Amino acid sequence: MHIAIIGAGISGLLSAVELVEQGCSVSIFDQQHAGNAASWAGGGILSPMYPWRYPDAVNQLAQFGKAFYQEWNEKLLPHTGIDFQIHESGMLIFDEEDFEIGLNYKDQHQHPMQHCEYLQQEQLKKVNPHVSEHFKHALYFPQLANVRNPRLLKSLITYLKQHPQVQFYENTWIDKFQKNSQQIEFIQTQSGQKIYADHYVIATGAWSNHWSEQLHLNIPVNPVQGQMLLFKTPENWLPTMCMNKVMYLIPRLDGHVVCGSSMDNIGFDQRPSVQTQQNIFKACVKMVPELADFPIVKQWAGLRPSSPTGIPYIGQMPELNNLWANFGHYRNGLCMGPSSARLLRQFILKQPTLISPLAYSTNRLQSSISD
Ligand SMILES: Cc1cc2nc3c(=O)[nH]c(=O)nc-3n(C[C@H](O)[C@H](O)[C@H](O)COP(=O)(O)OP(=O)(O)OC[C@H]3O[C@@H](n4cnc5c(N)ncnc54)[C@H](O)[C@@H]3O)c2cc1C
Numbered sequence: 001m002h003i004a005i006i007g008a009g010i011s012g013l014l015s016a017v018e019l020v021e022q023g024c025s026v027s028i029f030d031q032q033h034a035g036n037a038a039s040w041a042g043g044g045i046l047s048p049m050y051p052w053r054y055p056d057a058v059n060q061l062a063q064f065g066k067a068f069y070q071e072w073n074e075k076l077l078p079h080t081g082i083d084f085q086i087h088e089s090g091m092l093i094f095d096e097e098d099f100e101i102g103l104n105y106k107d108q109h110q111h112p113m114q115h116c117e118y119l120q121q122e123q124l125k126k127v128n129p130h131v132s133e134h135f136k137h138a139l140y141f142p143q144l145a146n147v148r149n150p151r152l153l154k155s156l157i158t159y160l161k162q163h164p165q166v167q168f169y170e171n172t173w174i175d176k177f178q179k180n181s182q183q184i185e186f187i188q189t190q191s192g193q194k195i196y197a198d199h200y201v202i203a204t205g206a207w208s209n210h211w212s213e214q215l216h217l218n219i220p221v222n223p224v225q226g227q228m229l230l231f232k233t234p235e236n237w238l239p240t241m242c243m244n245k246v247m248y249l250i251p252r253l254d255g256h257v258v259c260g261s262s263m264d265n266i267g268f269d270q271r272p273s274v275q276t277q278q279n280i281f282k283a284c285v286k287m288v289p290e291l292a293d294f295p296i297v298k299q300w301a302g303l304r305p306s307s308p309t310g311i312p313y314i315g316q317m318p319e320l321n322n323l324w325a326n327f328g329h330y331r332n333g334l335c336m337g338p339s340s341a342r343l344l345r346q347f348i349l350k351q352p353t354l355i356s357p358l359a360y361s362t363n364r365l366q367s368s369i370s371d
Pocket residue numbers: 006007008009010011012029030031032033034035036037038039040041042043044045046047172173174175203204205206207208210225226227228260261301302303304305326327328329330331332333334335336
């Protein structure tokens with residue numbers, strides 16, 4: 001079975017590895033270099049931030065993130081030589097208004113990743129001695145991890161490019177679908193080349209609204225810009241992730257600390273702005289004042305594929321037997337990526353599904369044809 005996947009972000013690449021591991025052949029298309037969009041720009045926290053603020057359907061997919069990435073890392077490492085570092089740093093949350101609800105959430109859900117403890121200042125200092133004196137207490141999630149997403153992408157791309165059943169088409173914008181009754185007959189590149197496959201997958205992230213017109217659907221997925229900045233501290237300097245007022249610090253094992261993020265509806269603009277970078281800097285230094293002593297080595301922006309509830313669209317597209325969705329992951333596409341791709345593979349190959357898939361149905365997409 002031959003599958004054409006449009007989009008080589010985390011959603012498309014993980015869909016590809018799931019499918020090739022089952023014996024399918026895969027062609028992957030991206031308008032730019034593979035793995036350069038939101039999936040590169042993100043932080044790689046392997047849980048929704050403040051999970052109690054999200055629908056169950058998001059948390060349900062996210063709960064598999066860490067374990068599935070550990071499995072993929074072990075499987076791909078011998079082929080690629082790239083360890084994408086699932087760093088179990090734990091996380092501290094300083095938002096006092098979330099303490100009670102966070103502790104209740106842990107009691108109700110019993111999921112190891114959401115296990116949390118309330119820390120007084122003395123214990124807090126032991127867990128992370130760099131936190132500002134300003135914070136007298138915190139919620140501590142010892143099992144929360146982050147993945148080094150640029151390396152994750154590199155690993156997936158390296159593995160797939162070596163695979164005899166995979167073909168990569170970079171710098172190739174897929175422009176349209178050719179429909180024939182209830183099927184897609186072929187897809188077409190901007191330069192007019194036609195590509196034929198048995199099944200087609202839309203994994204086009206923030207660009208997914210592009211398909212609305214030709215599919216006669218309202219696809220409410222649009223870009224929401226998020227900016228980041230990167231500090232370089234000594235190796236193993238910051239022991240935990242930190243979060244306050246939706247701003248976070250993510251330590252990598254080699255001492256880089258990723259800090260973010262902002263939320264702006266400004267279309268496809270991917271330029272960081274001075275004002276937003278200053279806001280992020282202030283929020284980070286408020287959590288860990290000593291960060292101001294270290295150099296900022298990089299700044300960037302990425303485009304999250306927003307969707308109305310943050311619940312991605314996964315499954316068969318309405319009224320088309322061989323067109324499939326895996327898009328709209330908004331703020332949590334890295335942690336939901338592995339289970340989203342597994343679910344998609346199970347749908348296409350008619351296998352039993354990991355979890356009940358109803359919440360992710362594309363039936364939520366409204367027709368744009370008026371009666
Ligand atoms: C600043 C920031 C921080 C984040 N932090 C986290 C986090 O800590 N944890 C987490 O889980 N998530 C996080 N996210 C969200 C996460 O990054 C996204 O949800 C996820 O990367 C979306 O993956 P994707 O593959 O769907 O989209 P993308 O990575 O954007 O990939 C889509 C790809 O499709 C290609 N494409 C689109 N249209 C076409 C076309 N017509 N033809 C050919 N190619 C096409 C694009 O070029 C792109 O490469 C963050 C995002 C940002 C921006």
